[in-house]
Amino acid sequence: MGTTRITAEPDTPFIDLEREFDAPPDLLFRAHSEPELLKQWLGAMYEMTIEEYDVRDGGRWRYTHHAPNGEAYGFHGVFHGNQSTAGMLQTFEFDGAPGRVSLDQLWFVPNGATTIVKVHSVHQTVEARDAMIASGMERGLNEGYARLDDLLARLAAPVA
Amino acid sequence: MGTTRITAEPDTPFIDLEREFDAPPDLLFRAHSEPELLKQWLGAMYEMTIEEYDVRDGGRWRYTHHAPNGEAYGFHGVFHGNQSTAGMLQTFEFDGAPGRVSLDQLWFVPNGATTIVKVHSVHQTVEARDAMIASGMERGLNEGYARLDDLLARLAAPVA
Numbered sequence: 001m002g003t004t005r006i007t008a009e010p011d012t013p014f015i016d017l018e019r020e021f022d023a024p025p026d027l028l029f030r031a032h033s034e035p036e037l038l039k040q041w042l043g044a045m046y047e048m049t050i051e052e053y054d055v056r057d058g059g060r061w062r063y064t065h066h067a068p069n070g071e072a073y074g075f076h077g078v079f080h081g082n083q084s085t086a087g088m089l090q091t092f093e094f095d096g097a098p099g100r101v102s103l104d105q106l107w108f109v110p111n112g113a114t115t116i117v118k119v120h121s122v123h124q125t126v127e128a129r130d131a132m133i134a135s136g137m138e139r140g141l142n143e144g145y146a147r148l149d150d151l152l153a154r155l156a157a158p159v160a
Numbered sequence: 161m162g163t164t165r166i167t168a169e170p171d172t173p174f175i176d177l178e179r180e181f182d183a184p185p186d187l188l189f190r191a192h193s194e195p196e197l198l199k200q201w202l203g204a205m206y207e208m209t210i211e212e213y214d215v216r217d218g219g220r221w222r223y224t225h226h227a228p229n230g231e232a233y234g235f236h237g238v239f240h241g242n243q244s245t246a247g248m249l250q251t252f253e254f255d256g257a258p259g260r261v262s263l264d265q266l267w268f269v270p271n272g273a274t275t276i277v278k279v280h281s282v283h284q285t286v287e288a289r290d291a292m293i294a295s296g297m298e299r300g301l302n303e304g305y306a307r308l309d310d311l312l313a314r315l316a317a318p319v320a
Contacts, residue, residue: 103284
């Protein structure tokens, strides 16, 4: 629990992640597919607005992170194929780098009482993959996943 | 003219193509973006029906190749970013392998009186890339591009 394993072999355009969560796959899927839940953890330290989040084959998504200094960072993409508790597949594009797209596949793998979230991300070039790693992705990811741990604990708690 | 250069380095998920055409970039863009033109060359030896072809950021496309024996092969994807005479970007998925997606970028590069079409295709895994190469892609591509040569000549011909 708590540690994200990031693999990015040299000279490949791949990033692979693994992170264990103390929750069943259906809660992980809810936290990744329901906008009201997603913005509670993915924004990490930024406020996040979700303009569109149409979780189905060909459905678009678009959200914006708002930094405290007033800067806004928009991202968008499209879901591909079946989105379910087994996993999700989507394209990912930063508004600031149009035409530079990654293809991100997620799996929610049952592991006894916990779930391993696996992500396989493919970039268009090795250089674009390296730039993503260099952008501070790991820190943002760990902060976001720590918030996701908290959210999952709240979702799993018995209603008072 | 006439020869497609295909590069697929070992242990990468990339396929790169280059093919010269005796036409300006705007005709190449039309032949790739107008369904009535696309089906005149992309189907190669198969009859092709285009169910959807919405050439804009986030727009979906879907077409089917009909083999003489009655088999049908469907493909679909989504356009990403700006689609223009400079180039196009789209995802590509075979209905028979849902969840296996490639990301295909095209450039229409002016080259004096001709145009070089460049394609950079990224697959989710090296194995998926290898399977695409092994599927007879090169033959289908060369047949399709020969028909595209003919179509471009007809489009460029003065109206009688």
